[in-house]
Amino acid sequence: MNIAVVFAGGTGQRMNSKSKPKQFLMLHGRPIIIYTLERFEQHPDVDAIVVVCLSDWVDELKRYINKYGLTKIASIVPGGDSGQASIRNGVYEAARLFPSDSVVLVHDGVRPLVDSRTISDCIDCVEERGSAVTVVPAIETIVQSTDGVIDNIIDRKRCQLARAPQCFRLGELREAHERALDEGLTEFIDSASLMAHYGHTLYEVEGSPANIKITTPSDYYIMRAIMDEQEDSQFFGF
Incomplete structure (x- = not known):
């Protein structure tokens, strides 16, 4: 089976949205999280x-899921007190x-712009x-610095940016989370760094540059422009 664990537990502080978390911001009448879920809902290989x-938004999410007829949602679980804890909750439930x-x-x-091919x-x-x-390939120069002084310029050709989805065998990812919890390791930035720490080889899958994460207001406007262009191309054959 192929199971998506979609993390929508962030509060979106960098988005400067005072009324709602960023995953519930609206675009063309729908919240961002619904666009994301639909990508997996509509993929034939996702079971x-x-x-x-966020625990305070579970009921709201359920209303949207019912409204838009999403049938593959097996469970909704509350997030934890960190990104790692929230993903762990989802992995344990899966x-x-x-x-x-x-x-x-x-x-x-x-990340509502993930495409079917990447999945x-x-x-x-x-x-x-x-x-x-x-x-996705890094398209700008990446530097390392110490105390404000650049001390290394990294060869861009060898650099890539990690995005999502990040995909594993469910049992192996659960085991890694259990080990980290037992060892008191709580600062892994994502599943890839967690799995790498416990010795798993990670293989790259090149995705689309359009698969951006909506973190800041500028990301939101970029997403809207991309989605508008994709919609126009369906109607006008651009």
């Missing part, structure tokens, strides 16, 4: 979706519901090789 949501050899796709609720490529990579991380 079920577990959503991690492991409770589905076999340990399932492929799990961990995805950000505020398929990630699933194929886990089945054929092992843990998969979506990446």
Whole structure:
């Protein structure tokens, strides 16, 4: 089975939205989280979706899921006190519901522009090789610095940006979360860094540059422009 764990537990402080979390901001009458969930709902190889949501917004999310007729939502669980804890909640719930050899796709609720091909490529990579991380090439110079002084310029050709989905065998990801919890390790930035820490080889899957994360107001406007262009191309054949 192929299970998506969609993390929608962030508060969106960098978005400067005072009324609601960023995943519930509206675009063309729909919240961002619904656009994201629909990408997995509509993919023929995704069997079920577990959503991690801010506890105060679970009822609101359920209303949207019913309104838009999403049928693959297997469970909604509340987030934790950190990103790692929230993803762990979702992984544990997925492991409770589905076999340990399932492929799990961990995805950000505020990445609504992931395309079907990327999802398929990630699933194929886990089945054929092992843990998969979506990446895009770095297009700007990356530097390292110490105390405000640049001391290393990294070869851009060897650099990529990690994005999502990040995909693993469900049992292996659950085990990694259990080990980190037992060892008191709580600062992993994402599932890829967690799995790498425990010795798992990570294979790259090149994704689309359009698959951005909506973190700041400028990201929101970029997303809106991309989605408008995609919609126009369907009608006018651009």
